[in-house]
Amino acid sequence: MRKLDGKIALITGGSEGIGFATAQQFVIEGAYVFITGRRQELLDAAVKQIDDKHVTGIQADSAKLDDIDNVIKIIKEKKGKLDILFVNAATGTLESIESITEESFDRQFNLNVKSVLFTVQKALPIFVDGGSIILNGSNWSIKGIGGASIYNATKAAIRSFARCWSVDLKERKIRVNTLSPGATKTPMLRRIGPTPEASETIINSIIAGSIMGRIGHPSEIGKAAVFLASDDSSYVTGIELFVDGGLAQI
Structure with missing residues (x-):
């Protein structure tokens, strides 16, 4: 038995980065996965690369409520239920308070x-119940980072x-948990600064301050998501699981 056999999952923002890597891990563990993304071409490529027999891509802007309604409607019509929801889509911009x-x-x-x-x-x-x-x-949610006040908030x-919904x-018996990555090798991280050069400087600064001397790989976040999605974490709810090489803890 794989850890997610027979489970139906939805991952928002699943066409690249952490969402994409998590979809890969969910499929490996036996789940059928719906992924959303705003760009149809990128979404189609992601579905093909992961496994088009076990993944459905739905074009959607998660910030638009009508798009969310349509996503749930498609899942209900196609599978009739959801066992796992990974709300992953996000954006971030570094800006001074001024x-x-x-x-x-x-x-x-x-x-x-x-x-x-x-x-x-x-x-x-x-x-589904349970x-x-x-x-x-x-992990920036508990850190004071210059220029990141909106994103961190x-x-x-x-x-x-997660605390309240649990x-x-x-x-x-629905478990709700927060998965908090550190800096991870994703397209979003490469866009963290106003220019590619500024982004590279920020990334190098993060690496220099890291205990492990590196940033994370999306698959490492995906494997942690499998833990929270599966019965391996059946006694875990309301937590924040940091997957950041220890940076938030030391």
């Missing part, structure tokens, strides 16, 4: 916070969601 704009604030909170709330809410009618909800956080909200959903 340069933050209303547009930047809204963009980050709409995708990183608002969409998380309504994705979970809209999935609940087809979510299922697993995983929210993608960040959105991820602190995610941690609060209580709200306890009667249905």
